[in-house]
Amino acid sequence: CSPTLNPNSAHRQLQMSADLSTVTWKKEEQPYSDHGERFKQWEIVLCFENFSSGGHYWEVDGGDFVALISADFKTVRTSTHTQPYPYNSVNEVSWSLKKWGNAYKAVHNETETKLTVRDAPKRVGVHLDWEAGVLSFYSADSMSLLHR
Structure with a gap:
């Protein structure tokens, strides 16, 4: 099952x-209407699904990106500047894979692991x-x- 994006949460970029x-x-x-779920500070979009069983796979296009997975991301949804920077995976319930230029890092609970990637993929697959x-x-x- 691939996630379905929630348009009410999407950042305007x-x-x-x-x-x-x-x-x-x-x-x-983008000309999105105002909505209480919309991310205003970070370029994030949530999905509708809450996974609690099974196997799930989806892909992220290449280029510079952050693929972020969180068990509870509603805590960073407000528009204030006091939000934690979500791409840092600042807690035990969030994980991310970052790519900037030729550098790849996996992050969990504020711990970064540099990855060696020989051939930059055009798409990154995420499997839960x-x-x-x-x-x-x-x-x-x-x-x-x-x-992993």
Whole structure:
């Protein structure tokens, strides 16, 4: 099951596909209506699904990105500048894979792990195995493991 993006939560610089399956960062703001769930400070969009069982897989387009997974992300939803920087995975219930330039890092509970990635993938696959308690990041191009 792939996640469905929640348009009411999308930051205005994130453009979603019509089927709510992909998101692209845009320099210009999108004309979204005001909504209490909308992220105003960070370029984030939530999905509708709350996973509590099973296996789930989705992909993130290449380029510079942050793929962030959180068990409870509602705590960073307000528009104030006192929000924690969510890309840092500042707690035990959030994980992220970051890419800037040629550098890749996996982050969990404020601990960063630098990753060695030989061929920069065009897409990164994220696989959650809920029952096993395992979150894995793959190069979707070759299905080689980036981090588990």
